[in-house]
Amino acid sequence: LSILARWGVYAISHNTWIHRIVEVGVRQLVHTSITPNQITTLRLTTGVGAAMMYSIGLEFWTYIGSVVFVISIFLDRADGILARLRGSTSLWGHNYDLISDSISNSLTLIGIGIGLRNSALDIWAIPIGVIAGISISAVLWLVMRAESENGIRSAELEGRAGFDPDDAMVLVPLAMVLDWGTYLIIAAAIGSTLFTIVFFWKFREFLFRK
Numbered sequence: 001l002s003i004l005a006r007w008g009v010y011a012i013s014h015n016t017w018i019h020r021i022v023e024v025g026v027r028q029l030v031h032t033s034i035t036p037n038q039i040t041t042l043r044l045t046t047g048v049g050a051a052m053m054y055s056i057g058l059e060f061w062t063y064i065g066s067v068v069f070v071i072s073i074f075l076d077r078a079d080g081i082l083a084r085l086r087g088s089t090s091l092w093g094h095n096y097d098l099i100s101d102s103i104s105n106s107l108t109l110i111g112i113g114i115g116l117r118n119s120a121l122d123i124w125a126i127p128i129g130v131i132a133g134i135s136i137s138a139v140l141w142l143v144m145r146a147e148s149e150n151g152i153r154s155a156e157l158e159g160r161a162g163f164d165p166d167d168a169m170v171l172v173p174l175a176m177v178l179d180w181g182t183y184l185i186i187a188a189a190i191g192s193t194l195f196t197i198v199f200f201w202k203f204r205e206f207l208f209r210k
Helices: 017-029 036-056 059-086 091-115 122-150 165-177 181-202
Strands: none
Touching (some): 017 059, 036 059, 036 091, 059 091, 059 165, 091 122, 091 165, 091 181, 122 181, 165 181
């Protein structure tokens, strides 16, 4: 058994509620010329777009950004579903998906921090958002480092009851629409930082073994 298997880390589920919903639409694309990597690029574009909208800090753009980010989340599932339905999964596509997810999620949190510069957090919202964003990127680096040693998806976490850990990103647009942005960014900074530390500590010997 691998080190990660003994420690109880498995692949993220591809049978979550979000995956099931998105798959209904994706099945219509199987026999078209649309590729999984094109969907990944659209995911990245909408993720960056949502981040820019959040950074404006105005209610109208917060609502629009939230809609765009939800679309981005669905696209994040769609690329992998299409690749699996076609039997065209690849290491390059998987890594492109991971990097796109990291950039989209990291920039979104940073954008939210910038947009909250006039909130109760004042200018401190910006570094808090940056901390949250950097932590998300750090998790990506750790995952890719682990996968380089033990194979694709070896460091991802298994879902439960139709949800996987990445589904927590759905709470981002919900919190922003409900005007809970300050609570969201603080929780994201603390939670993502703690997760990075725990991940690093648990797998430190495996990640940096020679």
